[in-house]
Amino acid sequence: MATQDDDNVARIPDPDVEPSPAELAHARRFAELVDKTLSGRTPPAMSADDRALLEVATVIRATHGAVELAASKQRAAVEDALRQAIGASPAGGGSVTPIARAHTRMRRAPWIVAGTTTLVAAAAIAMLWLRTSGGAGRGNPVARRAVPEEWTSRPADSLVGPIARDHAGDAGARIDAIFADRLDGFRTRRLARKGKP
Amino acid sequence: MASEPATTVELELEVEQRLVEEAQQGNLDAMRPILERYAAPLYGTVILPRLGDAASAEEVLRDTLATAVEKIRRFTWQGKTIYPWLRQIAINKVYDVHRQSKRSRRLADAMVHEVAVESDPASHADAQLIADQERRAHRDRIDETMQQLQERYRSAIELRLIQELSREDCARRLGVTIGTFDVLLFRAVRAFRKHFGERAELPATGDT
Numbered sequence: 001m002a003t004q005d006d007d008n009v010a011r012i013p014d015p016d017v018e019p020s021p022a023e024l025a026h027a028r029r030f031a032e033l034v035d036k037t038l039s040g041r042t043p044p045a046m047s048a049d050d051r052a053l054l055e056v057a058t059v060i061r062a063t064h065g066a067v068e069l070a071a072s073k074q075r076a077a078v079e080d081a082l083r084q085a086i087g088a089s090p091a092g093g094g095s096v097t098p099i100a101r102a103h104t105r106m107r108r109a110p111w112i113v114a115g116t117t118t119l120v121a122a123a124a125i126a127m128l129w130l131r132t133s134g135g136a137g138r139g140n141p142v143a144r145r146a147v148p149e150e151w152t153s154r155p156a157d158s159l160v161g162p163i164a165r166d167h168a169g170d171a172g173a174r175i176d177a178i179f180a181d182r183l184d185g186f187r188t189r190r191l192a193r194k195g196k197p
Numbered sequence: 198m199a200s201e202p203a204t205t206v207e208l209e210l211e212v213e214q215r216l217v218e219e220a221q222q223g224n225l226d227a228m229r230p231i232l233e234r235y236a237a238p239l240y241g242t243v244i245l246p247r248l249g250d251a252a253s254a255e256e257v258l259r260d261t262l263a264t265a266v267e268k269i270r271r272f273t274w275q276g277k278t279i280y281p282w283l284r285q286i287a288i289n290k291v292y293d294v295h296r297q298s299k300r301s302r303r304l305a306d307a308m309v310h311e312v313a314v315e316s317d318p319a320s321h322a323d324a325q326l327i328a329d330q331e332r333r334a335h336r337d338r339i340d341e342t343m344q345q346l347q348e349r350y351r352s353a354i355e356l357r358l359i360q361e362l363s364r365e366d367c368a369r370r371l372g373v374t375i376g377t378f379d380v381l382l383f384r385a386v387r388a389f390r391k392h393f394g395e396r397a398e399l400p401a402t403g404d405t
Contacts, residue, residue, distance in 0.1 A: 012384050060389070068237065077255065081266055
């Protein structure tokens with residue numbers, strides 16, 4: 001990147017020397033930047049060289065009293081500074097808290113946090129203790145939805161019964177019995193939902 | 198000698214001292230009149246002439262005022278205005294900005310140089326006096342650099358940046374087209390920058 005330091009050491013042409021097209025374009029761009037700056041609309045983005053030159057122009061103007069801080073900006077700076085000093089949001093409204101009160105709050109803050117944390121921890125321990133001691137005699141009741149048995153997963157022992165040795169090869173018949181039972185349950189469920197799956 | 202009526206400056210100092218003491222005792226609002234009074238001279242004579250960028254200058258002003266409020270308990274009243282203390286905070290902030298931003302190294306060097314030779318205004322009690330003196334010192338430096346420029350470059354800067362005439366009026370005054378005036382101003386500012394940077398490399402003695 002060509003810097004303003006390069007620019008500084010480069011020889012500045014005499015006023016009567018014809019400008020190159022590049023210099024002409026740069027000069028025009030700089031003139032427009034000065035225009036905008038004089039009307040208080042300095043663009044935020046510009047090249048490093050342009051910014052350096054514009055800084056020089058602003059230094060010259062400021063030294064001759066041509067640049068003043070607008071009353072509104074001055075008020076905002078003062079208010080922001082007062083709020084910033086006590087760690088509040090610059091955008092917040094309302095009156096400013098005196099330093100002493102702010103310091104008091106800051107001193108109390110760790111105790112408030114510690115107290116709140118202790119209370120929450122104590123409450124959690126108490127709840128845990130109540131649940132374990134109260135639930136020990138009753139077992140652990142599990143919430144269960146009241147649904148028909150045929151909608152649930154269940155063993156097929158009641159359908160098949162004990163398998164005698166001489167009927168061990170009738171697996172197909174047992175499977176058919178189980179299939180018929182499950183199909184029955186499926187139909188019931190399907191009809192209960194009025195045909196919706 | 199019979200007691201004389203207190204001057205305006207003495208009265209202002211009394212009020213300022215009372216406000217500072219209130220602030221040091223914890224009443225933050227007491228700082229408001231002090232900050233409102235000195236924000237403009239800090240911005241116009243201390244910060245902006247050393248930074249050259251209005252947005253950065255506003256930011257530095259805000260930081261300066263915030264630091265002042267934050268550290269007001271450390272300030273010791275010595276019968277003088279609080280302004281030199283605020284000014285020193287501002288100069289330190291400006292110095293930080295120059296150190297952090299790598300752009301405009303030579304201009305930054307020039308500004309840092311000024312910080313070194315100007316940072317002892319404690320011999321004056323009146324803030325306005327200090328601000329005026331500082332403004333005069335800045336202007337002398339600028340004028341000194343302007344004298345090193347060619348006549349047409351000097352005129353271009355004076356017409357456009359100091360008198361703030363429009364480009365058309367500037368071009369008419371110098372008897373050139375607007376395009377030619379743009380080139381003149383462009384070269385003039387570059388030349389000013391070059392001479393201002395070279396000036397900063399001179400020894401500090403005789404520079405104040």
